[in-house]
Amino acid sequence: MEKTGVLSAKEAFEKLEKVGEGTYGKVYRAREKATGKIVALKKTRLHEDEEGVPPTTLREVSILRMLSRDPHVVRLMDVKQGQNKEGKTVLYLVFEYMDTDLKKFIRSFRQSGETIPPHIIKVILSICPSIFNIRFFFVHLFLSIWLQSLMYQLCKGVAFCHGHGILHRDLKPHNLLMDRKTMMLKIADLGLARAFTVPIKKYTHEILTLWYRAPEVLLGATHYSMAVDMWSVGCIFAELVTKQALFPGDSELQQLLHIFRLLGTPNEDVWPGVSKLMNWHEYPQWNPQSLSTAVPSLDELGLDLLSQMLKYEPSKRISAKKAMEHVYFDDLDKRHL
Amino acid sequence: MASRGEAVVWGGKQQKKKKGIAVGRNRKILGDIGNLVNRPITRSFSAQILAKVQAAAKNNKKQASVKVKPKAEEVIDIEAGPDKEVQKNKNKESRASTSVLTARSNAACDITNKPREQIIDIDASDSDNELAAVEYIDDICKFYKLVENENHPHDYIDSQPEIDQRSRAILVNWLIDVHTNLDLSLETIYLTINIIDRFLAVKTVPRLEMQLVGISAMLMASKYEEIWTLEVDELVRLTDYTHEQVLVMEKTILNKLEWNLTVPTTFVFLVRFIKASVPDQELENMAHFLSELGMMHYATLKYFPSMVAASAVFAARCTLNKAPLWTETLKLHTGYSQGQLMDCARLLVSFHSMAGNGEEKVVYIKYSDPEKGAVAMLPPAKNLMPEGSDSQ
Numbered sequence: 001m002e003k004t005g006v007l008s009a010k011e012a013f014e015k016l017e018k019v020g021e022g023t024y025g026k027v028y029r030a031r032e033k034a035t036g037k038i039v040a041l042k043k044t045r046l047h048e049d050e051e052g053v054p055p056t057t058l059r060e061v062s063i064l065r066m067l068s069r070d071p072h073v074v075r076l077m078d079v080k081q082g083q084n085k086e087g088k089t090v091l092y093l094v095f096e097y098m099d100t101d102l103k104k105f106i107r108s109f110r111q112s113g114e115t116i117p118p119h120i121i122k123v124i125l126s127i128c129p130s131i132f133n134i135r136f137f138f139v140h141l142f143l144s145i146w147l148q149s150l151m152y153q154l155c156k157g158v159a160f161c162h163g164h165g166i167l168h169r170d171l172k173p174h175n176l177l178m179d180r181k182t183m184m185l186k187i188a189d190l191g192l193a194r195a196f197t198v199p200i201k202k203y204t205h206e207i208l209t210l211w212y213r214a215p216e217v218l219l220g221a222t223h224y225s226m227a228v229d230m231w232s233v234g235c236i237f238a239e240l241v242t243k244q245a246l247f248p249g250d251s252e253l254q255q256l257l258h259i260f261r262l263l264g265t266p267n268e269d270v271w272p273g274v275s276k277l278m279n280w281h282e283y284p285q286w287n288p289q290s291l292s293t294a295v296p297s298l299d300e301l302g303l304d305l306l307s308q309m310l311k312y313e314p315s316k317r318i319s320a321k322k323a324m325e326h327v328y329f330d331d332l333d334k335r336h337l
Numbered sequence: 338m339a340s341r342g343e344a345v346v347w348g349g350k351q352q353k354k355k356k357g358i359a360v361g362r363n364r365k366i367l368g369d370i371g372n373l374v375n376r377p378i379t380r381s382f383s384a385q386i387l388a389k390v391q392a393a394a395k396n397n398k399k400q401a402s403v404k405v406k407p408k409a410e411e412v413i414d415i416e417a418g419p420d421k422e423v424q425k426n427k428n429k430e431s432r433a434s435t436s437v438l439t440a441r442s443n444a445a446c447d448i449t450n451k452p453r454e455q456i457i458d459i460d461a462s463d464s465d466n467e468l469a470a471v472e473y474i475d476d477i478c479k480f481y482k483l484v485e486n487e488n489h490p491h492d493y494i495d496s497q498p499e500i501d502q503r504s505r506a507i508l509v510n511w512l513i514d515v516h517t518n519l520d521l522s523l524e525t526i527y528l529t530i531n532i533i534d535r536f537l538a539v540k541t542v543p544r545l546e547m548q549l550v551g552i553s554a555m556l557m558a559s560k561y562e563e564i565w566t567l568e569v570d571e572l573v574r575l576t577d578y579t580h581e582q583v584l585v586m587e588k589t590i591l592n593k594l595e596w597n598l599t600v601p602t603t604f605v606f607l608v609r610f611i612k613a614s615v616p617d618q619e620l621e622n623m624a625h626f627l628s629e630l631g632m633m634h635y636a637t638l639k640y641f642p643s644m645v646a647a648s649a650v651f652a653a654r655c656t657l658n659k660a661p662l663w664t665e666t667l668k669l670h671t672g673y674s675q676g677q678l679m680d681c682a683r684l685l686v687s688f689h690s691m692a693g694n695g696e697e698k699v700v701y702i703k704y705s706d707p708e709k710g711a712v713a714m715l716p717p718a719k720n721l722m723p724e725g726s727d728s729q
Contacts, residue, residue, distance in 0.1 A: 051569055052584040053591065055560040062561065062598035066484075079596055081588065089588070163476040165605075195561075197524060197605050198477070200468040204564045225467040315467040322472070 009080040009092040013041060029097060039077065042093040056191040057091060063166055063193050064093075072157030074098065074177055074188040098177035098186060102150075102236070105178055106243050147302075148332045150178075151237055152324065153185040156337065158233060159320035161187065162226045167194050169207040171232035173239060200225050208232065210255050211245050215266070216314050218256050220278030227314035230323070234309030241298045256283070263310060264288030271312040301328040457666045459613050478609055481601035482672065485641050488531075488600040490538035494635060497537060499544040502635040508533070508551050509633050510697035515575060517703060519567065521559060523625075527602040528558040530632050536590050546586075549578050553586040561598050603628055606646035606671075613670035614650050614659075623653035623712045626704040630688040633700055640681045647671040648681035655682070655718035656689070662720075679721075686721040689713075 013030040016038075020027035025044040032039055044057055064076040078094040154176065161168055170192040177186045192207050202222050208214065214231035216224055238246040247262075249255030260266070265286050266274045274280065291303050291310075298306065305328040308318035318326070463469035470477070494502055509530055516526040532554040536542075542550055552572040559567040569583050607628050611621050628649040631637040637645055650671075654662050663675035692701040692713060704713035 051566065052556065052587045053560070055566055058557065058560050058591075058596075058598065061596040065595070065597050066599040081592070162470075162473050164480050165473075165477045166599075195599055196470075197608060198468075198470045198474050199466075199608075200470065201522070202564070223468050226470065226473070227467050315465045317467075319472050 009041070009082040009090075012080070013039070013092075013094075015041065032094075038097045040095040040097045042095060044091045044093070053091075059193060059195075060190045061093065063190050063195060067161065067164060067166065067190075070157065070160045071184070072153055072160060072186055074186045095188075098179050098188075100178050100180055101188075102173035102176040102178055102185070102240075105180075106173055106239060109243055147240055148329060149183060149337065150185050150240065152329050152332055152334065153337055154187075154233060154236065155320045155323040157185070157187040158229055159324060161193075162229070162320055165195050165197070166190075167196055167203075167226060168229050168232075169193060170209060171229055171236065172209045172212045173236060176236070210250075210252070211235065211248055213255060214314070215256065215259055215312060216277070218252055218259075219274065219280055221314075222278070225314055226319065227317040230309050230317050230320060233320070233323075234306055237302075237306050237309065238295045238298075241295050241302075246294060252279075260284070261286050262289050262291075262294055263312065266312045274312070301326075304328070456669055457615060457664075459615065459666065459670070474609070478606075478670075481605055482643055485601045485643055488535060488597055489641060490534040490638060492639065493534075493538040497541060500537065500542060500547060504544060504547060505533075505537075505635050506633055506697050508547050510699045511548075512551050512555060513629065513633070513703070514699045515555065515572075517699070519571070521567075522562055523604055524562045524602070525555070525558045527604040527632065528562060528598065528600075529555045531600060531602050532557060532590065532594065532598070534638060535594055539593050540589075548576055549582060549586050550590070552576055552578070553583050553590055556583065557587055557590065557598065601642055603632070603642040603645045603649075606643045607649060610646050610650045610667065610671050613667050614654065614664075615666070619710050619712060620650075620653050620657055620659065622704065622710040623656055623715070624649045626700065626709070626712050627652050627656075627685045627689060629700045629703075630692060631685050633697065634684075634688055636684060637681075643671065644673065644678070644681050645685075647673045648678045648685055651675065651678045652682040652685045652689075652718055652721060655721055656686070656715060682718075683721045683723075686717045687723075689717040690722065 012034065013032055016029045016031060018026055019029050019040070025042060028041045028043070030039055030041045031037070044054070061076065061079055064073070067073045068075045075096040076093060077096060080092040080094065082090050082092060084090050158168065158171070168187065168190065170189060171187070175187070175189040177188045178184065194203060196203075200223060203224070208217060208228060212232040212235045214224065214228040217228055235246045247255060247258040249258045260283060264270070265283050268275055291307055292298070295303065295306065305318070305323060305326045308326075309323065311317040460469065460471040460474065463471050494500065494505070512529060513526060516529070529551075533550055536550060536554070552575065556567055556569060556572055569580050573580055573583060607624060611624050614620060614624075616624075628646060631645050631649065640648070647667075650667065651663055663678075668674055692698060701713045703709060705711055
């Protein structure tokens with residue numbers, strides 16, 4: 001960090017292109033002039049005329065400082081302060097560069113059409129190989145092989161965060177960075193992350209992008225735990241298989257109704273205490289549907305793991321640590337993950 | 338005369354503190370909130386949100402149909418400390434206490450063949466409580482133990498030309514008072530003092546800037562730990578510094594500490610070790626009292642946070658004559674034997690013995706309150722006092 005006085009961010013890096021933008025600021029692909037290394041530069045303005053360093057930045061940088069020792073969390077290499085044209089302080093976070101994220105990855109496969117289960121592909125291929133378009137075949141074979149690997153890496157990264165006392169609170173495909181060549185997946189964007197102490201206290205409810213938000217948060221539970229991250233993992237798992245969001249609500253109420261239509265409207269039997277949650281109301285009564293109706297091409301072991309990630313009762317939802325031990329991953333070669 | 342002058346200076350600031358806090362509590366609720374992008378949730382902003390939520394709540398009660406329920410923003414306050422959490426789990430912990438009684442009963446019945454003391458599963462009653470993080474808590478504590486030395490400040494006081502142990506004690510005493518009056522979480526005060534000590538270990542600070550370091554550290558700690566961030570002006574009102582000076586100091590501290598705020602403080606160990614002690618409310622209050630006395634005194638800094646926390650629990654058990662003084666369960670969870678804790682525990686008890694004397698007694702006053710079990714009024718542990726007989 002003594003480097004801050006030596007070279008400013010503008011002097012140390014050459015911006016190559018803007019690769020992202022949001023309420024947080026802008027993200028650039030950049031080259032470090034001294035080493036030639038390609039990095040991701042995340043630029044955040046410090047609103048110093050008001051309240052100083054934003055809490056989200058303070059938490060994100062500090063938590064990343066601590067977590068960057070794990071290969072499944074994006075590595076924060078440096079923090080540099082600079083000034084923009086108006087003389088305002090800006091902060092540059094220097095990250096290792098990853099060439100895509102899971103959202104883009106999923107979208108690139110969506111254009112290939114409907115998914116066909118791998119075992120059917122094998123049968124058809126063995127009978128009539130000439131019928132198949134080779135590219136189409138390899139795309140799907142490729143994805144089904146890597147599904148387990150990506151999910152295992154995600155569970156491992158989440159288990160690492162939780163095992164170090166960190167809730168991510170914003171897991172979604174856009175925040176999961178990938179290297180297309182190595183198929184490594186890394187957790188990123190810890191702007192909503194929080195260090196917790198046990199027992200976990202009341203924390204803000206302004207967390208989790210709506211489609212990946214756990215039902216206990218939607219229903220206004222005063223306390224939540226690591227289980228909210230595992231709900232998000234379950235939604236991502238389903239989305240990896242189907243290429244569509246599992247619960248794409250456009251309001252908090254619609255989000256709940258999407259969930260209830262598939263998993264059944266919860267009651268005191270399946271989720272003790274649910275009717276006492278702050279936002280609880282009378283809802284239409286749906287019976288639970290089989291998960292295979294929503295994720296038809298996932299095999300039985302995958303469906304079992306998914307069902308455990310989408311348990312209503314937070315204390316019954318599988319943890320990331322336990323998920324890594326699930327039989328769905330038994331035949332996965334884990335030596336390099 | 339120097340001491341007298343010092344008192345006058347701090348006295349002046351104490352008066353300002355009271356006025357500032359009074360003013361702070363009269364915050365107006367502003368008009369419409371509107372869409373504020375990337376604005377941190379400050380305390381006054383939260384007041385606006387609460388007003389909006391209350392208005393929405395009224396509307397909710399009038400709605401006949403679920404489908405047109407308006408969206409309500411949910412911002413929940415942080416409770417002041419661990420006391421209430423423990424009370425909520427009181428019934429669960431009574432089951433754990435039952436297993437202690439069973440173990441004692443079994444031991445009493447079998448005089449000639451004394452069995453090895455039973456190790457209690459302190460998380461058994463929490464297996465269905467996801468807020469207790471039972472699947473991860475041992476991993477988390479192992480990690481804390483592993484890294485607590487990485488960010489621990491070295492002995493710095495002799496390399497600070499204008500600051501001594503007394504001026505640090507005065508600052509910490511004042512900050513604990515501010516912390517209590519602003520109703521912040523215990524995590525926040527422990528992190529505040531951690532930030533101050535780490536900064537003073539790497540940067541020479543003039544005496545006149547000590548309080549500026551203090552309020553800037555508290556600002557940062559509240560941003561990190563609280564849902565509702567302190568506003569800069571809430572702290573500026575208590576002092577002679579400007580808004581701008583606080584923000585510059587904030588960035589100075591962050592850069593010096595390389596933005597490392599995710600560090601294990603004494604508090605995270607204390608909560609765990611108190612649980613391992615199978616506590617009643619009095620023991621819990623006593624352990625917190627001794628730990629906060631430790632935070633007040635520079636001499637405690639030579640011990641790692643986990644040692645201070647374990648010693649606070651041990652000294653609390655000695656003070657309250659718990660038998661045995663140190664259990665196999667505590668040894669397992671703290672990683673310390675009773676012998677390893679003696680030096681630090683004696684230090685904490687010496688602080689207890691003089692807590693009511695002198696001028697810095699915010700912690701003593703805080704724990705003399707019946708709400709805290711008035712544990713500060715109890716006599717210090719005799720077996721840890723220099724003159725006392727050693728009863729081990």
